[in-house]
Amino acid sequence: MTSEAARALGEDIAIVKGGRATGGTVSAQVIDVTDIGVNVDYGGALLLDVPCVDSYRNRKAGDWVALRPGAKPVVMWRLGEDPGELDDARVQALARDVALDEQVIRAATWGTAAPSGTGWQTVQTLYLRKNSEGKVELYGQLASQSDTSPSAPAARTPKPxxxxxxxxxxxxxxxxxxxxxxxxxxxxxxxxxxxxxxxxxxxxxxxxxxxxxxxxxxxxxxxxxxxxxxxxxxxxxxxxxxxxxxxxxxxxxxxxxxxxxxxxxxxxxxxxxxxxxxxxxxxxxxxxxxxxxxxxxxxxxxxxxxxxxx
The missing domain is CATH 2.60.120 (Jelly Rolls)
Known part of the structure; x- marks a missing residue:
């Protein structure tokens, strides 16, 4: 159905539902996601390129949504379970990826005096290399060791x-x-x-x-x-x-x-x-x-x- 046909159908729906309060919504199912909006099945009619509010994110075929009918139908929100936990897991995974993309050294400073604070160890020989991802790795060979070394992180799975x-x-x-x-x-x-x-x-x-x-x-x-x-x-x-x-x-x-x-x-x-x-x-x-x-x-x-x- 073309955008013009969708508009006409929206007008018909608005007329049929004339007794309903302005701003009412109906349930519809997303058939596909497009670059403009979504294609939805509303009562057997295929509405093309229906725009969506910005809060409707991670759109996918099969979603049940609240559709505001009218001359210009609009998808208002997705129906279903609270996606909060899924969003939390996704954000945490993204944060881990970002952290791994950055260098693991918090700070690199130098000077002629000894560093201030505790926990510093004197390095006899410093080794460094660049791994397959272009990240710098450091290894300090000590004359004597006053604290155990942290374990090196496990090899990272190659990025997609x-x-x-x-x-x-x-x-x-x-x-x-x-x-x-x-x-x-x-x-x-x-x-x-x-x-x-x-x-x-x-x-x-x-x-x-x-x-x-x-x-x-x-x-x-x-x-x-x-x-x-x-x-x-x-x-x-x-x-x-x-x-x-x-x-x-x-x-x-x-x-x-x-x-x-x-x-x-x-x-x-x-x-x-x-x-x-x-x-x-x-x-x-x-x-x-x-x-x-x-x-x-x-x-x-x-x-x-x-x-x-x-």
Missing amino acids: VTISPSAYGTWRNGRPDDYADYPTQGDWTGRGNRRGAWFYGSAIVNACAGKTVAKMTIKFTRRRGSGVNAKRALHLYLHDHNSPPSGQLDLDDGPEELLSLSVGATGTVTLPTPWRNKLAAGDARGLAIYASGSSDYMSVQGGAVTITFS
Whole structure:
């Protein structure tokens, strides 16, 4: 449903509910999250790009929300349990990450006189090095020891890495399709099924070298004006191309239907373990989409891969 249609429906709802006090809300379910707001299911009607108040954070498909109907529907808040405990845990995890990103030395000062205060020890030889994250580590060799040394922190798990595609495109009838600006699946006009792809060169392999991959996720956004507005599935495949081929785009493992999106929506796919292993080892090089006919026709952008290590 277009924004204009949503506005018209909102007016109809307002008329039907004319006896209700201004500012009343109704329950609705979020179908998808978009860059403008959310797509919601309200009594079987799909409302697109409904704006949300700023306090509605961490939006996701499946949320039940309080919708204020009217000429311009607005999502007021999320319905459900108090998210306070979840927020506390998330804030604490972020704080730990920030602390680990900083140097562990509180202060570094010097002078010609001895330091003031207690607990200082004389260093016979000072060693320092830079670890794999670029953080400085110090070790002081003492002539005599008056206090036990604190334990060195455990080795930190490598931070997640996000890799954007180096190229993308669409193929139709065995060759690149110059009429599609973004990866596209299916056939809307009867001129042949399209297959789209994202390419990463050796960036994924290089990022995974010497590390244990715990998870790979990919973020996609369904573009507006491609196919029907309702949710449709992405038909995902692996491919083995480093860069866009001049001929046909080969499809390997697949299809996997890991994500469905309504128009304008953004979603994240978690790749199956065999797929992430192939990408990490270089046995596969990127992702592709392909569908037959108009039912699941759509154009998709994004393709950033986030790799989490253990």
